[in-house]
Amino acid sequence: MIALRTVTRQVPVAHSLLTIVRDVSLQVEPGERVAIIGKSGSGKSTLLNLLGGLDTPTSGDVWLNGRNWRQLNSRDRAAHRLHSIGMIFQSFQLLPSASAIDNVMLPLMLAGIPRRERIRRAEAMLDLVGLSMRRSHFPSTLSGGEQQRVAIARALIHRPPVILADEPTGNLDSATTVPILNLLREQVEQFGTTCVLVTHDADIPTQFADRTVVMHDGELRPWERSD
Numbered sequence: 001m002i003a004l005r006t007v008t009r010q011v012p013v014a015h016s017l018l019t020i021v022r023d024v025s026l027q028v029e030p031g032e033r034v035a036i037i038g039k040s041g042s043g044k045s046t047l048l049n050l051l052g053g054l055d056t057p058t059s060g061d062v063w064l065n066g067r068n069w070r071q072l073n074s075r076d077r078a079a080h081r082l083h084s085i086g087m088i089f090q091s092f093q094l095l096p097s098a099s100a101i102d103n104v105m106l107p108l109m110l111a112g113i114p115r116r117e118r119i120r121r122a123e124a125m126l127d128l129v130g131l132s133m134r135r136s137h138f139p140s141t142l143s144g145g146e147q148q149r150v151a152i153a154r155a156l157i158h159r160p161p162v163i164l165a166d167e168p169t170g171n172l173d174s175a176t177t178v179p180i181l182n183l184l185r186e187q188v189e190q191f192g193t194t195c196v197l198v199t200h201d202a203d204i205p206t207q208f209a210d211r212t213v214v215m216h217d218g219e220l221r222p223w224e225r226s227d
């Protein structure tokens with residue numbers, strides 16, 4: 001379960017404070033898929049960073065999988081992130097000097113899983129995302145859709161209870177967007193993974209989410225079809 005309770009995030013700008021997220025409360029149940037839509041600059045990425053313990057609230061609390069980020073030191077935060085969260089980004093964030101399979105194995109390496117087991121699980125995962133034939137390819141030789149499949153495989157390989165996705169189809173054309181969202185939905189459905197996805201694209205929620213909320217100038221409100 002994920003919960004934000006009256007979360008505000010302010011940053012110092014010049015001689016004043018800029019409020020990026022204002023008094024946001026949200027609860028996401030286990031296995032739920034929630035889409036957060038909003039215009040550029042509305043605070044979506046900041047909200048996702050707060051959920052992932054990468055940003056700290058100025059006030060309020062954020063719980064993820066039973067832990068309050070505020071109560072964890074930086075080492076415990078890193079461990080909690082590694083075990084509880086898979087992240088997917090608009091720009092894929094693959095290691096350019098690592099092959100597809102090495103990118104997918106990364107979370108298992110960080111978790112100390114032996115190499116033979118890492119390879120077995122990464123091969124199975126690449127098979128699931130339809131990229132067995134590309135296992136030795138480097139990211140620069142893969143299409144955008146293929147790179148995002150590798151990134152999805154990497155985010156899911158350690159079966160985290162939570163996936164946080166920041167504009168996961170933002171760099172993909174519309175023909176590639178639908179299969180990528182279908183792949184992500186199938187995977188999180190199959191494993192009961194909780195998923196929060198942020199996007200500026202109002203078509204995505206209907207393809208992906210159980211529930212949609214809107215971010216507007218740092219505040220959350222229910223989604224209306226006119227948004």
Ligand SMILES: Nc1ncnc2c1ncn2[C@@H]1O[C@H](COP(=O)(O)OP(=O)(O)OP(=O)(O)O)[C@@H](O)[C@H]1O
Pocket residue numbers: 011013018020038039040041042043044045046047200
């Ligand atoms: N550390 C910071 N210092 C100053 N301003 C910041 C900081 N972080 C975010 N902002 C500002 O806060 C606002 C919200 O940023 P955020 O990246 O969360 O929005 P977003 O909705 O994800 O936008 P986009 O869709 O363009 O990525 C933006 O105007 C941004 O410039």
